[in-house]
Amino acid sequence: MAKIVNSWNDFDPLKHVIVGLADHSCIPPEEPATSEKVPIDSEMRGMWGPRPLETVEKANAQLDNLAKVLGENGVTVDRPSPLQWNAPVITPDFRTDSMMTCMPPRDTLLTIGPEIIEAAMSFRCRFWEYLAFRPLLNRYFNEDPEFIWTQAPRPRLTDISYKHNYYDERISLEERLERTANKDFVTTEEEILFDAADVLRIGKDLFIQHGLTTNRKAMEWFKRRYPDLRIHAVNFPGDPYPIHIDATFVTLRPGLIINNPQRRLPEDQRKIFEANDWQIVDAAQPAHKNPPPLCYSSVWLSMNCLVLDHKTVICEASEVNQMEQMDKLGMNVIPVPFRDAYPFGGALHCATADVYREGGCEDYFP
Ligand code: ABU
Numbered sequence: 001m002a003k004i005v006n007s008w009n010d011f012d013p014l015k016h017v018i019v020g021l022a023d024h025s026c027i028p029p030e031e032p033a034t035s036e037k038v039p040i041d042s043e044m045r046g047m048w049g050p051r052p053l054e055t056v057e058k059a060n061a062q063l064d065n066l067a068k069v070l071g072e073n074g075v076t077v078d079r080p081s082p083l084q085w086n087a088p089v090i091t092p093d094f095r096t097d098s099m100m101t102c103m104p105p106r107d108t109l110l111t112i113g114p115e116i117i118e119a120a121m122s123f124r125c126r127f128w129e130y131l132a133f134r135p136l137l138n139r140y141f142n143e144d145p146e147f148i149w150t151q152a153p154r155p156r157l158t159d160i161s162y163k164h165n166y167y168d169e170r171i172s173l174e175e176r177l178e179r180t181a182n183k184d185f186v187t188t189e190e191e192i193l194f195d196a197a198d199v200l201r202i203g204k205d206l207f208i209q210h211g212l213t214t215n216r217k218a219m220e221w222f223k224r225r226y227p228d229l230r231i232h233a234v235n236f237p238g239d240p241y242p243i244h245i246d247a248t249f250v251t252l253r254p255g256l257i258i259n260n261p262q263r264r265l266p267e268d269q270r271k272i273f274e275a276n277d278w279q280i281v282d283a284a285q286p287a288h289k290n291p292p293p294l295c296y297s298s299v300w301l302s303m304n305c306l307v308l309d310h311k312t313v314i315c316e317a318s319e320v321n322q323m324e325q326m327d328k329l330g331m332n333v334i335p336v337p338f339r340d341a342y343p344f345g346g347a348l349h350c351a352t353a354d355v356y357r358e359g360g361c362e363d364y365f366p
Contacts, residue, residue, distance in 0.1 A: 012359035028125035032162035104345030211242030
């Protein structure tokens with residue numbers, strides 16, 4: 001029996017990680033939670049079904065290469081067991097005609113120290129996604145006597161979990177930003193809803209983005225579930241589609257964060273960092289004007305990097321501005337091509353989930 005699971009942040013030395021797989025990935029049909037996430041001018045509007053096979057193969061080639069590079073850098077890599085995602089999700093409360101993928105494990109699994117939590121996700125199409133990770137979690141449970149396996153309260157995702165008049169293609173960008181500023185998002189507070197990728201772990205402190213995929217009730221759940229940790233609600237008023245914190249606010253090492261310059265953390269929420277001498281720097285501009293075809297995410301996947309330790313980071317190989325900035329910030333950069341994987345749910349941080357990093361639960365904000 002060995003210790004397999006331990007990770008309290010995104011920057012201590014990474015030793016074991018899960019890397020997603022694109023097999024059988026689908027574009028899901030629109031549903032209350034996803035409508036808002038697909039930009040109005042996206043070619044994906046109204047389209048659903050299995051993703052073209054050649055795109056799946058290209059994504060898997062880059063995911064496999066990431067796994068190889070991680071292995072060469074001393075990181076053990078596990079892979080999920082994809083389901084046939086091209087099947088409906090039917091529960092007593094809803095039906096949607098397709099699932100999605102298990103490529104971005106970061107959305108589904110949240111590691112807090114010796115514990116992995118299966119998130120309470122708001123997309124109906126992602127209702128069963130955690131099943132792809134069950135063989136791994138079961139193995140960790142068999143082999144690590146200290147591993148704590150948690151499933152957050154399963155949401156029912158009935159109609160009352162969503163604001164049904166929320167999606168409106170006629171609203172302007174300014175109105176969208178006003179909604180973000182007013183913390184007016186598509187989910188209601190009926191039940192606990194969160195994606196794991198909305199949670200930034202910095203030791204004793206969890207910074208959780210309130211947005212399209214995570215509600216206030218989730219923050220309350222974290223507060224009650226983790227009385228020894230400090231829970232901070234954060235929001236980024238410059239983001240018209242706030243979903244996941246890891247292309248917005250990214251830690252590189254203790255004391256250093258890169259922040260998306262279009263989604264700056266408001267002054268009042270910066271105080272805790274400034275009071276503890278943390279530096280928040282604007283992330284470099286993305287190298288690309290547009291995301292690749294059939295991609296849900298923004299060009300800011302440029303900053304969605306995977307930190308291997310306090311001095312080493314994996315960046316997407318074409319993100320020249322971001323790599324140059326990392327270099328100036330004193331990081332050694334390992335470039336890895338990854339844009340073919342973006343459409344399947346994100347970049348290098350999204351595509352992974354921590355299993356083991358060295359280090360413990362430090363208090364960085366005493
Ligand atoms: N999963 C991260 C996506 C964030 C963004 O689209 O900017």
